Amino acid sequence: MRRIGRDDAPQVTIEFEGEPLTARRGDSVAAALLAGNHRSFRTTPVSGAARGPFCMMGSCFDCLVEIDGAPNRQACMIEVREGMRVRRQRGAGDIGLGHSTGGGREDTP
Amino acid sequence: MKSRYDIAIVGAGPAGMAAAAAAAGHGASVLLLDEQSEAGGQIYRAVSRQNFKDRNILGSDYYEGLDLVSELASSGAEHVTGATVWQVSPEREIGVSKDGTARMVTAGQVILATGAQERPFPVPGWTLPGVMTAGGAQSVLKSSALAAPDAVFAGSGPLLYLVAYQYMKAGIPVRAILDTTPRANALRALPHLPAALRSIGALMKGRRWIASLRAAGIPFIKHIEDLKLTGTDCVTGVEYRRGKRWRKIDAAQVFLHQGVVPDVNLAMAAGCAHRWSAAQLCWHAETDAWGETDIPGIAIAGDGAAIGGALAAEYLGRIAAHGALHRCGCLGRAERDSLAAPFRRALAGEMRLRPFLDALFRPPRRLRIPQGDATIVCRCEEVPAALIRESVALGCLGPNQLKSFSRCGMGPCQGRFCGLTVSEMIAEARGVGVAEVGALRLRPPVKPLMLEELAALAVEPVSMPGKR
Amino acid sequence: MASSTHTADAIVIGGGLHGCAAALYLARSGLRSIIVEKDHVGRHASGVNAGGVRRLGRALPELPLADAALAQWRNIRDLVDDDCGFASPGQVKVAETEAELQALKARRETLLAHGFGHEEIIDAKQLRELVPALAPHCVGAMRVRGDGHADPFSTMQAFKRKALSLGVRIFERAPVETLQKRGGTWRVTSARGGLEAPVIVNCAGAWGGRIAGMLGDYAPVEVQALMLMITERLKPFVKPVIGAQGRSLSFKQFGNGTVLIGGGYRGRAEPERNLTHLDFGGLAANAAAAAALFPAMRGARILRCWAGIEGHMPDGIPVIGAGMEEGVFHAFGFSAHGFALSPIVGKIIADLVATGAADLPIGAFSIGRFSRPAA
Ligand SMILES: Cc1cc2nc3c(=O)[nH]c(=O)nc-3n(C[C@H](O)[C@H](O)[C@H](O)COP(=O)(O)OP(=O)(O)OC[C@H]3O[C@@H](n4cnc5c(N)ncnc54)[C@H](O)[C@@H]3O)c2cc1C
Ligand SMILES: Cc1cc2nc3c(=O)[nH]c(=O)nc-3n(C[C@H](O)[C@H](O)[C@H](O)COP(=O)(O)OP(=O)(O)OC[C@H]3O[C@@H](n4cnc5c(N)ncnc54)[C@H](O)[C@@H]3O)c2cc1C
Ligand code: FES
Numbered sequence: 001m002r003r004i005g006r007d008d009a010p011q012v013t014i015e016f017e018g019e020p021l022t023a024r025r026g027d028s029v030a031a032a033l034l035a036g037n038h039r040s041f042r043t044t045p046v047s048g049a050a051r052g053p054f055c056m057m058g059s060c061f062d063c064l065v066e067i068d069g070a071p072n073r074q075a076c077m078i079e080v081r082e083g084m085r086v087r088r089q090r091g092a093g094d095i096g097l098g099h100s101t102g103g104g105r106e107d108t109p
Numbered sequence: 110m111k112s113r114y115d116i117a118i119v120g121a122g123p124a125g126m127a128a129a130a131a132a133a134g135h136g137a138s139v140l141l142l143d144e145q146s147e148a149g150g151q152i153y154r155a156v157s158r159q160n161f162k163d164r165n166i167l168g169s170d171y172y173e174g175l176d177l178v179s180e181l182a183s184s185g186a187e188h189v190t191g192a193t194v195w196q197v198s199p200e201r202e203i204g205v206s207k208d209g210t211a212r213m214v215t216a217g218q219v220i221l222a223t224g225a226q227e228r229p230f231p232v233p234g235w236t237l238p239g240v241m242t243a244g245g246a247q248s249v250l251k252s253s254a255l256a257a258p259d260a261v262f263a264g265s266g267p268l269l270y271l272v273a274y275q276y277m278k279a280g281i282p283v284r285a286i287l288d289t290t291p292r293a294n295a296l297r298a299l300p301h302l303p304a305a306l307r308s309i310g311a312l313m314k315g316r317r318w319i320a321s322l323r324a325a326g327i328p329f330i331k332h333i334e335d336l337k338l339t340g341t342d343c344v345t346g347v348e349y350r351r352g353k354r355w356r357k358i359d360a361a362q363v364f365l366h367q368g369v370v371p372d373v374n375l376a377m378a379a380g381c382a383h384r385w386s387a388a389q390l391c392w393h394a395e396t397d398a399w400g401e402t403d404i405p406g407i408a409i410a411g412d413g414a415a416i417g418g419a420l421a422a423e424y425l426g427r428i429a430a431h432g433a434l435h436r437c438g439c440l441g442r443a444e445r446d447s448l449a450a451p452f453r454r455a456l457a458g459e460m461r462l463r464p465f466l467d468a469l470f471r472p473p474r475r476l477r478i479p480q481g482d483a484t485i486v487c488r489c490e491e492v493p494a495a496l497i498r499e500s501v502a503l504g505c506l507g508p509n510q511l512k513s514f515s516r517c518g519m520g521p522c523q524g525r526f527c528g529l530t531v532s533e534m535i536a537e538a539r540g541v542g543v544a545e546v547g548a549l550r551l552r553p554p555v556k557p558l559m560l561e562e563l564a565a566l567a568v569e570p571v572s573m574p575g576k577r
Numbered sequence: 578m579a580s581s582t583h584t585a586d587a588i589v590i591g592g593g594l595h596g597c598a599a600a601l602y603l604a605r606s607g608l609r610s611i612i613v614e615k616d617h618v619g620r621h622a623s624g625v626n627a628g629g630v631r632r633l634g635r636a637l638p639e640l641p642l643a644d645a646a647l648a649q650w651r652n653i654r655d656l657v658d659d660d661c662g663f664a665s666p667g668q669v670k671v672a673e674t675e676a677e678l679q680a681l682k683a684r685r686e687t688l689l690a691h692g693f694g695h696e697e698i699i700d701a702k703q704l705r706e707l708v709p710a711l712a713p714h715c716v717g718a719m720r721v722r723g724d725g726h727a728d729p730f731s732t733m734q735a736f737k738r739k740a741l742s743l744g745v746r747i748f749e750r751a752p753v754e755t756l757q758k759r760g761g762t763w764r765v766t767s768a769r770g771g772l773e774a775p776v777i778v779n780c781a782g783a784w785g786g787r788i789a790g791m792l793g794d795y796a797p798v799e800v801q802a803l804m805l806m807i808t809e810r811l812k813p814f815v816k817p818v819i820g821a822q823g824r825s826l827s828f829k830q831f832g833n834g835t836v837l838i839g840g841g842y843r844g845r846a847e848p849e850r851n852l853t854h855l856d857f858g859g860l861a862a863n864a865a866a867a868a869a870l871f872p873a874m875r876g877a878r879i880l881r882c883w884a885g886i887e888g889h890m891p892d893g894i895p896v897i898g899a900g901m902e903e904g905v906f907h908a909f910g911f912s913a914h915g916f917a918l919s920p921i922v923g924k925i926i927a928d929l930v931a932t933g934a935a936d937l938p939i940g941a942f943s944i945g946r947f948s949r950p951a952a
Pocket of ligand 2: 780
């Protein structure tokens, strides 16, 4: 998307997928990514399909990204902060828990 | 935030701002909660940011919002921004999260002013990146001055034409407007025209937008019957059908719109009664003349109860505030009635246009109920139309059962973008009315809540397991 | 429709899992039954529960039934032509202190004395290997291999489908209004007309006490609204079902990644109106218990909370067996753990109806154990 209107707004630099991205103070994370021409924000946990923001008002939950390591954050509802690290949400959220090794579908004596 | 208020209002759009401003100053403590970072709601989103020097881009209706914002600011009501409300109980306990902390606030009177959302528009490809709602496009335009050149606008309704018109005013090229308003609607709207003519100004506004768009040479293609968005990782094109012919245009950005419907989640989760509106094809809250629902002390004002537009929302907000002030003992009956009277008159004038608009922009059945089997109905759980029809064939009677048949409605949006579609689809498949099929049963939290927020909630359990 | 009379060998009141299981086994014994359900099949506890299939922690009288039920669950496809989403990753009850671990060990000794060896004790290291995401302070646990969970919805649908395929008739939206005995025949009136049969099976769940009363029996059922909450989808991190000795908690991750959290916390039930109300105080306590054991879960988001109506008996075990009047059988009041038992209880009821005897000990579940309070 293209920025129009006033251009005197203070800037904020965030990181998206490890690359710096300049945004404006007051932008939502989704707006910042759209301004950087990123339309796809995540892949779904069900089919792996790509998704981007849809409603931009906090209703559809399609804009989910990982922010500073926390998964499933609503990009359209969270404002950018200097130094914020944003990543695409890939499938289900990873909250950094060790993946289970024991048990299994069957655990019979 | 205190733990108790006389009046608490959820939503700082025109309805909520007006309600808070009207309620303050009568001796009642007034709290206004909204998850946005500033007052305005949808129509007046970010109005105080002054993102554009040129006021013609967003238009004078938008800047009207500044008056409300300043009236609110000087009213004495406590406005908490960034506050997401995830429950309102019948006992008027409001669960609210702000900055990662959840708390419970109790209010003597609650006014829900949560507004509208755009109607689900389940066409093939509507989940592709690059496809947004027209309202979503407008949101980033207002709050971040962002626009997508060469976008295709598709659908029907005033907001669609308005956003395209705002784009045009901003000098952003629009590829095309694909209008799905059915030809037959004009005839259906005709009986409502005489009443609407008394609001001739508002009526002409829409006509002017469309005329200007056409005059600017933007293709405005009417009577489109079917729509498909194509692409794999992002949208790349739009296919549309008029009569028998399919055509295709390239597009990297598509904005969809099919009107707005009340955001009922909070009110339904509170247990407020709703009924099916055949005119607006959505659920309406049952409210009395003061906006009060069947749950004493909980009122709904604005587009959250029934779609009436921004001015109606404002008047309804003021009316609801006077009702709440009366119920909490701050206003006598006569005083309440006389204070509310001018807003009732203004409201009546404002509502004259509504039946005409409802009939004219009524979305056709084939764009509300997916015709193809593969079209996704539930965006969150990626449930295709076929699975819903199969579930009905297997004996699924309503949307609540459908959850277990298909996981439809069980994702994070909590049915906001599938609920209406599903109720209508099941009704159609069963050959009964939507009212009989009912709505998805909604439960708090109506917005996701972090486990640690919930864990830290300072509320005593009524009982603990194992103890009586 | 309303004036016709339907006849059968048995009328089953309640279209939950127990009603469907009983009807299914009755059909296998050659007995024709009709299920009358006031709402729709699976509308109540059977459709909204946590799906836990466990022997861990069960009351002694229930263990023979739980053992037999587990054998049925392992081959559930043979019974209902569907795997019901059954998985057996084991169940684990965590001890956070030495004292809690001692209590678990004592429980194990008690079970051993009664001939049940399924509850094992594991130490902190084994526990960590089994459930790496657990908080490091946990000192050990009780583990039951072979326990697990099934998917309540597919289970409910599979039992219903199988019952139908065996000729069972199901009348939904048909609340039983009156029950009368004339000669050797019970006559039931419902919104779907009259029904007649020599046998009544009361599988009315939380409403079982009311139906028992109409049949001349007495059972003090406490109606409770048990609450559950579920998270968004997360990458897989825990396989067994987790409980705790010192906290009320039940915690499991489904194959789709969602995590179900419960533990017997109660909301408020309005059984007459089919309504439940959540208590966020209880849910907060439940969330705190989960966060204490799984610190990394703190940032996970709860998407939905709900409550289901369940009937609880004062001693925490169900009513199963014959009633006072000829031709009356009860199976209700499963006190929050009846999902797992449903296949075996269905068989027991059918055996009782068909032969007058069950091949498992059910004396402890007799409705006669309760006496009417003095007026
Ligand atoms: C995206 C969009 C754009 C629109 N743009 C226009 C326009 O340009 N012109 C026009 O005439 N009409 C527009 N409309 C129609 C609009 O519905 C009304 O004109 C008007 O905004 C309705 O006012 P309201 O006060 O009822 O609700 P809204 O203005 O929608 O305000 C509702 C407020 O409630 C807040 N809220 C909702 N749920 C919660 C919660 N759980 N917790 C906390 N806060 C919550 C929202 O953040 C929002 O600020 C738009 C509608 C939408 C959906
Ligand atoms: C939240 C929750 C979690 C649970 N978790 C587990 C678990 O993990 N593991 C486990 O083993 N158990 C669990 N349980 C318990 C288990 O769900 C129940 O014990 C079991 O489902 C009971 O089955 P039922 O058929 O007896 O009752 P129900 O499913 O309640 O069925 C009874 C039916 O009778 C009908 N009825 C009542 N009165 C009438 C009338 N007058 N006429 C016609 N019909 C009538 C009702 O409408 C109802 O559908 C849980 C329960 C709940 C609520
Ligand atoms: S774009 Fe819809 S919730 Fe963010």
